[in-house]
Amino acid sequence: MYLTSLGNAIELFGKCKYKWFSKFLELSNGIPSHDTFARVFSLLEPEKLQQSFLKWIESISSLTQGEIVAIDGKTIRHSYDKSKDQSALQMVSAWATTNGLVLGQSIVDEKSNEITAIPELLKVLSLSGCIVTIDAIGCQKEIVKQITEQDADYVITLKKNQGGLYERVEKLFKEALIKDFKGFIKSEYKVKDKGHGRQEVRYYQMLSNVAEEIDPDWQWLNLNSIGYVEYLRVENGTDKTSLDRRYFISSLNNNIKVFSKAIREHWCVENQCHWVLDVQFNEDDSRIRKDNAPANMAILRHLALNLLKQEKTVKAGAKAKRKKAGWDENYLLKILKS
Secondary structure, eight states, rough: HHHHHHHHHHHHHHHHHHHHHHHOOOOTOOOOHHHHHHHHHSSSOHHHHHHHHHHHHHHHOOOTTTTEEEEEEEEEEOOOOOGGGGEEEEEEEETTTTTTEEOOOOOOOOTHHHHHHHHHHHSSSOTOOOEEEEEEOOOOHHHHHHHHHHHHEEEOOOOOOOOHHHHHHHHHHHHHHHHTTTTTTTEEEEEEETTTTTEEEEEEEEEEOOOHHOHHHHHOOTEEEEEEEEEEEEEEEEEOOOEEEEEEEEESSSOOOHHHHHHHTTHIIIIIIIIHHHHHHHHGGOOOOOOTHHHHHHHHHHHHHHHHHHHHHHSSHHHHHHHHHHHHHHHHHHHHHH
């Protein structure tokens, strides 16, 4: 039903813009019917669409030395189908924080999880010279190995479920503090921010050349440093404070400002990609569920987001730009050419 509704909207838009589309397309049989659009979206292989997406990205952008590439997963909440025992679609995306572009995506197989999807996504990306950031789910030896072999650096979050590794990192920081950091290569950095009704202090600390202490069996390729960020937040006008610490492993070596930047910019994938898809593209409300349609529509939303990000003459959010593109054919053409 929901796919048919989408097909109806596309067919109606096509008919309203028939003269404009005729300038670029051969439409001897007119605008296809809504049923045709629905069939195409449900039958098209997402892998093929993904390949085309990657070729297009390569043609419009290039990653610079030190580009931070944030890898993160997202669930499209209403894409599940109870009648077919189909769970909600999950996708892992790669976001270039400087360029503000989706570089690619990988669909999480229903019988697996993000751990298996991340290597598939990394495999198709050109990461040489970049810094890859991943949440704790990506803290896997094989993922670290793959990033390193693709000539990239990494900053990866640690959580307590990492067992021995987390404990060794935490223990080494305590030991370094007791020894007043004698014999350790330490760097630190502090940032103060105000906004959103609170004050925040972020304190970063990094210990470099610690591979022997943290990884005596050399199982984690190119592990050169460990670090943490401590967040102290104070709510304005109240006594409410919170203190939080997160640990990381990294291939970076004694470069605290790059380390802190990688941690901070990792959240761009949430704020500039996932949030925009949810709020301005209504992705979480999408109930398209039939066959390959949810995956294909997710890729198309990524494509549309990239096009809107590339077009910079109009200072407005993605939602306003989409409306303007629907109203103004000249602006629509400018977006498609960007």
